[in-house]
Amino acid sequence: MMNYPLTTNSILKRAKMLYGKKEIVCRDYNGMFRYNYARFYERVCRLANVLKGLGVQPGDRVATLAWNSHRHLELYFAIPGIGCVLHTLNLRLFQEQLIYIINHAEDSVIFVDQDLLPLLEAIKDKIKTVRHFVIMSDTKEIPGTSLSPVYSYEDLLDKAPSQYEFPTDLDEWSAAAMCYTTATTGDPKGVVYTHRAIFLHSMACLTADMMGLSERDTVMPIVPMFHANAWGMPFTATWTGTKQVFPGARPDPMVLCQLIQDEKVTLSAGVPTIWMGILQVLEKQKFDFSSARGFINGGSAAPLALMKAYDEKVGVPIIHAYGMTETTPLVTLSRTKSYMDDWSLEQQYAVRIKQGVVAPGLEIRVVNDRGEDVPADGKTMGELIIRGPWIAGEYYKNPEKSKECMGDGWLHTNDIVTIDEEGYIYICDRTKDLIKSGGEWISSVDLENTIMAHPMVAEAAVIAMPHEKWDERPMACVVPKPEYKDSIKEEDIIDFLRDKMTKWMLPDKVIFIDEIPKTSVGKFNKKELRQKYIPGKA
């Protein structure tokens, strides 16, 4: 068989050949921007010429600080297409982290959305490797800025030649993209995605029982393009000519509802906070979601109550998936098997609430402290470990963390899970969030999801409090729905849990707060909760 490399250019070239008439749309600064794949391809060619003109060399890191947009999509293909490395910067990071990441990756160029300029201006004197700043907006004008040298994206593209021959003989093991983990402790760790990994991951996403993207779909990635490749959607959708809808800068739930309705989105992807926000809008205003066939949920688990609300009130299934920055990211996706159609609705929910089965191409195990497989009984907890062709084998220039997390050839996820006899993974907790009470493990996530099913509760996070006798005991931090803010009591929560959880799992303490702090990617920030509510803990 031919030694033909697996690269992102293979994806790009197929889209150009077959899907020239298909649409890509983006909520831009002045309304909706629309073009087709033919015009997209031409602009990717222009962008490749622009990059060459800026003097980037193969292997150079070229960064983006941008929302989900058609311009970001162009960068997704042009940068790896010429042999450089697309480095997506998380716009929600603290200044110090952004500085660390840009310097650690030694980015040579940064493409930045106009409204995010202040983020870079604030740190410009501390990012020494960056030689060029390119501002993305819907005009050719350059706004007043302290960055230098600075260019307009649209102006550069306008002046560049419209032809570029993307090589199909790039080394499949060469870097195509990179992304840093949003660690809540320690420095962010860099993950480098090879061309091979992105090719294979995209192919797996296209398979019918995973995301199953088709030319007939219309996808809208709500998950940011700076977060683990927007779960691969931009690559995957382009391969099969799927209409792509980008929500642009600062989309709120109302904007997202409007886009789903107007653009007839069939498939979207995001974190639970997004789906909760959209549900709240839908409870007040009517939108037509009849085009949608599924909303993929990742990042954190969607509570059962949310899943049921989407089935019953919205008519669109929430589909659980699991992955992480280190895994490109898709690892598992949860669909019921055909014979489960005969099961009761509650039994089916018990499957759908899990994170699902492993994608074709990967290998997973669930192991105890001694590295032995735990029984596949859906009860025994263990750490999820993964290996496969789109799983990180190391962190970028970080031998210590690489040894710690992937030293034995498996990625150790720090996620505590169960696996059942059907092969479905259920995330119980992060290793560090697990509550270790008298030798038993209590899943903070289980407790949270159960509390969030309470009709007076909007959100809930559970953290460990130190305990003299039991070592650790659970404490629940609960955000009541606005209308119950003054009436909800600790007993309401405890009483609600009594017939749902074993007695020793019930929280020792329930506090009511206004908001659960979130990380830059929308996950509960338990580190901050611990700092705030548990003296001496971090």
Place this chain on the structure above:
Amino acid sequence: MMNYPLTTNSILKRAKMLYGKKEIVCRDYNGMFRYNYARFYERVCRLANVLKGLGVQPGDRVATLAWNSHRHLELYFAIPGIGCVLHTLNLRLFQEQLIYIINHAEDSVIFVDQDLLPLLEAIKDKIKTVRHFVIMSDTKEIPGTSLSPVYSYEDLLDKAPSQYEFPTDLDEWSAAAMCYTTATTGDPKGVVYTHRAIFLHSMACLTADMMGLSERDTVMPIVPMFHANAWGMPFTATWTGTKQVFPGARPDPMVLCQLIQDEKVTLSAGVPTIWMGILQVLEKQKFDFSSARGFINGGSAAPLALMKAYDEKVGVPIIHAYGMTETTPLVTLSRTKSYMDDWSLEQQYAVRIKQGVVAPGLEIRVVNDRGEDVPADGKTMGELIIRGPWIAGEYYKNPEKSKECMGDGWLHTNDIVTIDEEGYIYICDRTKDLIKSGGEWISSVDLENTIMAHPMVAEAAVIAMPHEKWDERPMACVVPKPEYKDSIKEEDIIDFLRDKMTKWMLPDKVIFIDEIPKTSVGKFNKKELRQKYIPGKA
């Protein structure tokens, strides 16, 4: 990213982990055999131990001479799984070809279906490398045979240990399987499939817009498992836990209809002859095909009339696909794009009758005699050339043919095609079957398909007759439907063609024959037609 090899063991291990309860069924010598993937996996383990016991070494070729069956499926995984090479022998070959192939591949063991024993007995003295013969039947008894040494498959499995640890660190570039082309001229040429190629090809087949196999499907490969991996279906279906139905020995159209109905087949694959045979059965007897969502057609083009008959009378779409032994085999598959839903039915048929668009992962071009791309106008003919990770880069131990067909890094298919602006390929002819008339090319396939739309015609093949002035002119060999055998006339055909083809394309001669000779894989054997009806031609 991890250096994790792409192997068939990745497929096998996922099936074992997730789909133990799913069913695999086979029409066996005594009725239907049924088991599940858990039991299948156990038998594959036993088979691996059997192979080790027979002394095969990594890289050894282990051959099968067998129908589509669950035992054949076990061999599909056990042989590559231990690092050997699955060599599927075409049971329809002539003795001399079978001898050549077995000797050229230097097969060490042959697994043979009991009813095919005579084929091997007849050549046993001429196949010197074969050290063991294993007879497959549903008993442990060994029938009287002149082969030696000879074993019973079921007996060997019964005695073997049920545990085997399939390595996941095989070299992805190592050979997993091989198959010889059924060339009508010259010696058969061997194609070696690497683990990597089978992995990637299977992944591509799983994508929603190609075969889109799902756990929810039930597949029945009618295309033989000795012919280009049964178009990849056994590997593909196993990966996603699809119920598999194997038709066993010598299935006739009536048997196939019964299986589709009884086992609720959703997807099947075969050559036009199969679909014609099934249609003839359905015209006489009622079967319930409501489970079926598509029948994939390859090998040769399905005539438009056949495709329409399936839509109108059977309610199951015929889906065109294209590939060859050298391409693992899927290259293109034909589905209409979403915006074509607005086109007229005839326009949609004009798309569906084409062989389709290139699979994700491959690159195709259509080139003229000078190697230049022809315009994508759906009219200009050129040769289809292909490259990609599951395309043969050489023939096995055949440097001369390798240089001729893949010397420039592209596989030259010898297929004359057009490509339209939507990227759909249409096979006009084999290079050698094309009729070159006065500097113009006439597609024999086009003529055949048009003639086959005539209500009095069952089948038609068109060949070139030598012509003094025009070099070559078309001659049609027509098989009338039985009821028109005595009444059909040459003018019926020519008159029918007049408003459908350009005048100079009409055949100079029409002859009526009882049957069109077929090759071992069911294609029209035009070499034989030429030998029979055109003096001095071959």
